Structures are given as C-alpha cells and as structure tokens.
Amino acid sequence: MKKLKSYIKTFLLWELWQGLSITLRNFFRPTTTIQYPEEKTPQSSRFRGLHALRRYPNGEERCIACKLCEAVCPALAITIESDVSDDGTRRTTRYDIDLFKCIYCGFCEEACPVDAIVETRIHEYHMEAPGENIMTKDKLLAIGDKFDNLITKDKAADAKYR
C-alpha cells in the first residue's frame, strides 16, 4: 500500500510541484537587495575599517611609541621606529601600517594604553598605485584629524562596555 502510494506520488510529480510552489512563492515576495551606492546597510559603532592615529584636544599626539600594537599585531602589519622628540618626550618617527597585511582584527586598538591607534568606520577606500597600501604616520594622523568627531562619538558609545 505504502509502495503504491509512493508510486502514485512519483507519477503525479508531487515533490516536484512542492518545490516549484516554493520558488513561485518566493517570486512574489519582496526582494532583499540593497542598492549599494545609493542605499547602505546600518553600521555598528564598533566597525573595524581604515586605521587612524588620534590627538589630544590640545593637538598633542597620543601615541607614546610603546610598541604594544606592533607586538600584538598577528599579521605583523605595523612597523614603528621611535626617538626622543624636541620637547624631551618619547615619540614615533615612523608608524607604518601595511593595509595588505592587516587583517582588521582590532587588536592594536585593544592593546593601545592611550587610545592612540583606532579603527574607523571608513571602509570605502582604494589604492591606485603601488606603495599606497602603506599607511604612513602622516596619513594616519590626517585621517584622525578629519574624522575626529566620528571617532570620539563611536568611542563614547562603546565606553560603557569596556
């Protein structure tokens, strides 16, 4: 009896009709496409994108060249050289991040004792020439200056969980 039932089902293409009805139902459902350049998905304040170096409100660099970020970096993307600056403080003379090596894990941000290196929400960037993948200290500071408001706001939103 069971066998007969399955035979009838096979010949009526029962399971195939079930499959077709699923796709037909989906055909009339609204689509989930996001039209990317015009529409964007919501972004977390913890988004880990392009890096930036921050300054104190008085304009002094935060980075003290402790090299914790260099040590913690799992991809060895950070290169730091340091020296004593004119005012007698310890400062970096070179702070390079190779974006091709970087895996955007955020460990450098976690390791930093003075919140100098951060990862911003910027993820729409590109390189046009060889060598542009190296983010030098000047470039990182420039990004930090330009997006200061955004970075401060994101840090404040996340502060109570740290």
Next chain:
Amino acid sequence: MNINVLIPSIVTNQWNLLPLYLQNLVIITTQILAVTICVILTVAFTTYFERKVIGYMQGRIGPNRVGIKGLGQPFADVIKLLIKEVVIPSRSNRYLFIIAPLLSLIPALATWAVIPLTDGFVIADINAGLLYVLALTSVGVYGVLLAGWATNSKYAFLGAMRCAAQIVAYEIAMGFALVGVLMASGSLNLGDIIASQSGGFSQWFIVPLFPLFMVYFISGVAETNRAPFDVAEGESEIVAGFHVEYSGVAFAVFFLAEYANIILIAALTSIFFLAGWSSPFEGWSFLGEGSFLREPSFFWLAVKICFFIFVFFWIRATFPRYRYDQIMRLGWKIFIPVTIVWIAVEGVMVWMKVGPWSI
C-alpha cells in the same frame, strides 16, 4: 485601410513589371528576415527575462542598471561579446570549431519556417511540418557534438558525449509524444494541428493528452540542455562542457542558439498541446461580441510562448541538476513506457469513439 494608397504608383508599377518568381523571392525573403529578426530580438529579451525571473525567485532583483529598469542589459552583453577576441585553440580543428556554433544556430532559426504565427501567416505551409520540426531539432545536436570534438579538450569532449547520449534518449520520448498529437489531429501540418484543436480550452490536446504533454515538455527541456538536464554544460563537473574554449562572437552564437531553442520548444509545445494562436475563450458568450479575447490572434500564441519560457526559468530556479545515470533512467525507463502506454490508451479511446477527436 488599404495600404496600397500609401505606396506611390511608380513603385507599384515597377513592382508589377517584375517577373512572378522575383516577386515571390522578395516577399519570402522579407518574411524570413522579419521572423528571424523578431526571434533574435526575443532571444535578447529572453536572457533579460531569465535573469529577472531567477533573480526574483532568489530574493534578488536582477539586472537594473543599464537603461530603464535594466532593459539595455542584453544589448550591453551583446556589445561586450562582440568586441571580445575569439580565441581558437591551436590544437583544435579550426574549420569545425568555427562552423559548430553556426550548426547549432541555423536549425533553431530554420524551424520557424513552418510555425504558424497567426491564422494564415506561415512562411512555408508544408504538409510534413511535424517531420520537418523533428528533423531540424535533431540536427541541432550536431553543433554541440562538433563543438566538443573540434575543441580537442577533454572537458568539451565529455560534454558533447553526454549531450549526444541525452538527446538520443529524449528524442524517442519526444517523437512518441508527438505520435499522440498526430493520432489526435490526423495531420502532420502544424496549421491543421491547430485547426483541429479549435473550439476553446476544452478542445485542446492538453486535456486528453496530459501525460504526453508532460513528457513532451520535460523532453523539450532536456533537448535544449537546460537545467536540470544541463549535464552537457555542468559547470561544477566539466567546467562549461562543450563550449569551454569558445569566447566572443562564437560563444554569443551558442548562447543565441540555446535561447532560440527555448523559444522554439515553448512555441511548439503551445502549438501541439495548447492550440497555438487560437483563443481559450472561443465560444464563450459573456466576453462580449467583438472582444479580441475570443478571436484567434498572434496575441494568444505570444502569451502561451511567454508562459512556457517562464516555466523553463522557473524549473531552472527550482531543481538541482540530475545525475547522469538518473537522466538516462528517466529517459529510457520512464518516459518511453509512459508514452507508449498512453498512445495505446489513446488508440482505445479513438476506437471506442471516446474523446474530443473524430477520425
């Protein structure tokens, strides 16, 4: 309105001076060109239609960037393919390599010669129309076979072999399904087949011949190498099957042939089982006297073709690819017995004078 009024008299005079065979030649060439160009344009928009249908079934929206609502997409694709280089592998058979795409396209377009588009419009109104259709759809496989052979690549060769075996298997079931249509209509002429189904939906052959209709349509999907019967291409197994080495225009021609075949199978299915250009509401009085819905017209053929094209894409979006031995099992051990049994049933029905047909 008489269109002769619009043509200057000098043109008509010159036209009448032409010998009769030249007049016929001009008329037939114009008809062929018109039908071919329409088919090719339809192919272009069929690719767009396919991407849209499959897109919506997968929760996407498909192409929408080129032109209004993405309607320029097929032309962008064509231009891209035209300016690409045609790479000919050095160890291949050059002559067959070039001729193979044409061999698959020409039969697909030539079959349109016998297809009645409206009541009275058919390029070649021949008596053995059904045989012509069967013959030309079988010739199409040579394009695929030769492409696979001439490429001199293992993947292409495997694709061609699979395609040949599959088409041999399904051709028989398809032919038997058409025997049923032949028995019901009593004619090989496609126009007569449509005429014998006139009289509204209940007279269509899909009603008494439903199993044959299913067999014919599924075999049609297999004949055109569409999913779920696309083992000849089988991206996940043999890269792209018979057209691995084709690029540029040569690939575009294969593409054109595949979609022309889809439209052709859709048109043939609607002619054999859904009465082509006749209206499903023939003889329904409540639709009003002069309603075009009751009149047989090209509109109805177009609607039926579009529906079957949609079903092709619907099937493609739904089912995974058949395993090769399952394809063979389905073709030889299920379809052929089913069609033979139903032909016998039909014979008994004809003998007992049951059913809509009268022979």
